Amino acid sequence: MLEALREALSWLKKQRGLEYAEVRFVDEGTESIRVRDGRVEAVQEADLLGVGVRVIADGAWGFASSSGGDAASATRAAERALTVARATAKTVRERAKIAPIEPSKGRYDTPFVRDPFAVSADEKIDLLVRATESARRKGALVRRAEARMGWVRVRKALVTTDGTEVIQRFVFGGAGVSCFAVGSDGVAQRRSLPASMDGEAGQGGYERVDAMDLVATAERAGEESVALLSAEPLAARSDATVILESSQLALQVHESCGHPCELDRAMGTEISLAGGSFLQPSMLQGFRYGSSKVNLTADATNPGGLGTFGWDDEGVRGTKTPLVQEGMFVGYLSSRETAARLGVASSGAMRADGFGRAPLIRMVNVNLEPDPRGPTLEELIADTDDGVLLETNKSWSIDDLRLNFQFGCEVAWEIKRGKRVRMLRDPVYTGVTPRFWAGCDAICGPSDWRLWGITTCGKGEPMQLMQVGHGAAPARFYGVELGHG
Amino acid sequence: MDERLDAMLRDAREGLARSKVPAAEAFVHASDRGFARFSRGELDQHVELEERRAVVRVAHTVDGRSQIASVTTSDISASGIARAATRASEMAKVTPVTEGWPGFATRDEPAPASRSSIAATMRSAEERAGAVGRILETCRERSLAAAGAFESSEHRTALVNTLGLERAQRTPFATCKVFALDAGGSSGFAQQTRRSAADIDVDAIASRAVDKCMAGRDPVALPPGEYDVVLEPSAVVELLEWLAFTTFGAREVADGTSAFAGRIGERVTGSNVTLRDEGAGDRSFSSAFDREGTARSSLVLIDRGVATSVAYDRLYAAREGRASTGNAAPPSSWDDAPIAQSLVMDGGSDTLESLVSKVDRGLWITRFHYVNGFLDPRRTLMTGLTRDGTFVIDRGARGRGVRNMRFTDSVFEALSRCEGLSSLIEAVPTWWSDGGAFYAPAVLLRGLRFSGGGVDPPPA
CATH class of the missing domain: 3.30.2290.10 (PmbA/TldD superfamily)
Structure with a gap:
């Protein structure tokens, strides 16, 4: 594999005007199984491999991709990337520059105990079938119970004109369940566990699923989906006290911290799809993002994180970067090009979706750090006189600068005088990012901190989906607006 | 060939x-x-x-x-x-x-x-x-x-x-x-x-x-509330995309999570709204057959305000004793359930300018951002923000720019208050489908509910 990449790189180095090149091979194998109401809906595998080449020539960027992993495919992509860069060069006014790095040679492998691709389809399907059946046993009002499991293995190699040559092998995946209950009045409620969308996902092997107790999780999802049908809606109010459990908090971090801390967004290069960022470079070190309790980091070294790697797709070693320290905005997720504009080193956040897309700044594991002396969730609830605990994301929406957000959750628990007193449905909360984080007065301790995974973070054009991680422990916020606003 | x-x-x-x-x-x-x-x-x-x-x-x-x-x-x-x-x-x-x-x-x-x-x-x-x-x-x-x-x-x-x-x-x-x-x-x-x-x-x-951009300089902030709006086609398509996800597929209807569940044959929008999935014909951007080889047709989903049809693939059609409508999910999609992939909303008799002229005080909206339709799919309740060209309409004419605002409303209920559509319909790419697009006219909706006003970014 490396030989084919070296051959394409060697050809590129001989070409007039070439200033930088990276040649990347990716072979991505996936497996997914979906079961619905005890019936298999889909059993699928995929194997997509090819080469992506990105160059700077005559001061301009060019990228091209080609299916196939041989030297001919790599060289074909290299030729086209060079053609694209030279065409682009006729329009540029500011020459492309990237921050220098020390070249790397090495290898990264996801550690795992049980290879998920060696586990039989029978075993996986049996687990998912039993999970959906246990949810359906919670009554006829459970209209649909779904369980899904997905696994991905990635072989990736990168060679660059800096002298970097690295090989990485990733294994990640997970499972989850969701139930829909529909009442006689037509009200529909969904309950997804351990989290919405992807369930629980992370790097590692099948031991992740072995540890989940998916059947018991599904039983709880079925039970709570039915209970929600008779729960009262959460009343709208301003100035509420809210505790977010960690999977919802992970999405809150993703949308209101991770994306605005992407330096390409802050510099305006993502305007045409996702938008910009309210966090501008001039605000570094001087802008209060949240209360002094709030510490946010971008950490590509967390064991088991979907944003964990040895090197990013520009050859920058995975590292930990503070984004918010004691409430102050201090750092960005960056690339070699954007970091060079600020005169700093790249944070190592450039990743591409497969071989066929150019790398973009993506979140790694963007985490809300736990309070080392923080309470447990139960202690935090006991310390709350009048509030609500919100669990599991249902809907999400935030503006193009990442300021004005609205999140819906699947379930709320009313808290009175330190106790959960009843379930409520259809919770929605609304806020403005720095005001919301300024209201954070307590974060639970390390024992409640959990690293979640999102496998479908969309960004870029053509669209790229990326796997990112978010660690969070439950936290409490004051002055929150409940309801649609 | x-x-x-x-x-x-x-x-x-x-x-x-x-x-x-x-x-x-x-x-x-x-x-x-x-x-x-x-x-x-x-x-x-x-x-x-x-x-x-x-x-x-x-x-x-x-x-x-x-x-x-x-x-x-x-x-x-x-x-x-x-x-x-x-x-x-x-x-x-x-x-x-x-x-x-x-x-x-x-x-x-x-x-x-x-x-x-x-x-x-x-x-x-x-x-x-x-x-x-x-x-x-x-x-x-x-x-x-x-x-x-x-x-x-x-x-x-x-x-x-x-x-x-x-x-x-x-x-x-x-x-x-x-x-x-x-x-x-x-x-x-x-x-x-x-x-x-x-x-x-x-x-x-x-x-x-x-x-x-020039017309929107120095925008004003408006308070939340109900506003008459003229939506350009890009804004309309954002809403149609979420209807495609949540409403028209056979699975969602059978499950009871769709706003069409139990309502086929009933009025769901204003009588001036007709929506079809038009995979056949010259203007479609999708192939004329779905991933199972079934020919796509012109499937009328909403006929003059009445919920009419549902999108099927072969499996869901067989389970209900019907024929596929050519709506099998594309193989790259996250889910396997049938989905409308070529929505076309019929136009009316207005122009964009004549729609604006019918509004005394309201908003002209170029497009929406980050719409989400999972709030309450049974009601087609959605939220999202305006972006890239929102203007006051003052006595039938475009006025000053407006800071971005958040709407939260039922799309079917809003379409029940539709009082005009442009005759020109435009193709707008769908963000979730590379190489796909829906068609929509500009529309005039009375009383769209805005739940949040504009937010000023902190000083840089």
Whole structure:
């Protein structure tokens, strides 16, 4: 594999005007199984491999991709990337520059105990079938119970004109369940566990699923989906006290911290799809993002994180970067090009979706750090006189600068005088990012901190989906607006 | 027929034959895409992508009951397809039975409607760069930064199954969008989407975006509340995309989570609203057949305000004793349930300007951002924000720019208050489907509910 990449790189180095090149091979194998109401809906595998080449020539960027992993495919992509860069060069006014790095040679492998691709389809399907059946046993009002499991293995190699040559092998995946209950009045409620969308996902092997107790999780999802049908809606109010459990908090971090801390967004290069960022470079070190309790980091070294790697797709070693320290905005997720504009080193956040897309700044594991002396969730609830605990994301929406957000959750628990007193449905909360984080007065301790995974973070054009991680422990916020606003 | 389509059909046919799998289907997709993305006044992400994918689905049938599995590969040669078929066959044998599986489509299926051919549209890198250069210059002349993208792509799709069904089609796609931005935070948006890149008028798009940006300078903040709105087609399509996800598919209707559940034959919107899924015909951007080979039709989903039809694939149709409507999910999608992929909302008799003239005090909205339709799909309750060109309408004329606002409202209820549609309908790309687009007119809606006013960014 490396030989084919070296051959394409060697050809590129001989070409007039070439200033930088990276040649990347990716072979991505996936497996997914979906079961619905005890019936298999889909059993699928995929194997997509090819080469992506990105160059700077005559001061301009060019990228091209080609299916196939041989030297001919790599060289074909290299030729086209060079053609694209030279065409682009006729329009540029500011020459492309990237921050220098020390070249790397090495290898990264996801550690795992049980290879998920060696586990039989029978075993996986049996687990998912039993999970959906246990949810359906919670009554006829459970209209649909779904369980899904997905696994991905990635072989990736990168060679660059800096002298970097690295090989990485990733294994990640997970499972989850969701139930829909529909009442006689037509009200529909969904309950997804351990989290919405992807369930629980992370790097590692099948031991992740072995540890989940998916059947018991599904039983709880079925039970709570039915209970929600008779729960009262959460009343709208301003100035509420809210505790977010960690999977919802992970999405809150993703949308209101991770994306605005992407330096390409802050510099305006993502305007045409996702938008910009309210966090501008001039605000570094001087802008209060949240209360002094709030510490946010971008950490590509967390064991088991979907944003964990040895090197990013520009050859920058995975590292930990503070984004918010004691409430102050201090750092960005960056690339070699954007970091060079600020005169700093790249944070190592450039990743591409497969071989066929150019790398973009993506979140790694963007985490809300736990309070080392923080309470447990139960202690935090006991310390709350009048509030609500919100669990599991249902809907999400935030503006193009990442300021004005609205999140819906699947379930709320009313808290009175330190106790959960009843379930409520259809919770929605609304806020403005720095005001919301300024209201954070307590974060639970390390024992409640959990690293979640999102496998479908969309960004870029053509669209790229990326796997990112978010660690969070439950936290409490004051002055929150409940309801649609 | 196009030589490359011929080759794709031949390789798919040969691959399935070599595998000796008795019941299989190969859906082969090849795209060559040129994509020039620009920002900060520079062409800074310019790419050429060669995308190849074959999805091979196999049915292992014993005593009339079938076990199904599929394998996707980027190797679309005959040997790659044969390997995928062999692997899918192994997987199918250990997969539980899929209840209600109707089998693959036969060669007797109705043929898809033919389409007029479009000349080659894959502009060279130099031509794309030149087109973007003109856009950048138009914005610079007004001291505005430009962002956006110009895409010219060729998609080819071929389908072969072991029952002798063969389909093939080339679907070119071109789109250009421009954001003109000033230093004070005003932005203007315009776009065109066509089947041929030759029909894209980049100068007109750039001028329109510049006009929007200039007109929106020094925006005012308005309080939440109900406003009469004129939505441009880009804003309407954002709402239609979420209706496609949550409302029209057979699974969501059967589950009771769709706003169509139990309401077929009932009025759901105003009588001036007709919405169809139009996969056939010259203006569609999708292939004229779905991933199972079923010919797409003109499926009327809402007929003059009344919920009429639901989108089916072969499996969901068989389970309900119906015929597929040609709405099998594309193989790249996250989910397998049937989905409307080519929505067209009928126009009315107005122009954009005449719609605006009917509003005494309201909002002109160019597009929405980050709409989410999962709040309460039974009610089609959605939330989202305005972006890139929102204006006060004052006594029937466009007024000052308005800071972005958040709406939260039921889309069906809002469409029940629709008091006008433009006769011109525009194609707008769907963000979740590369190479796909919906058509919509501009619409006038009375009393759209805005739950949040504009938020000023903190000082930089």
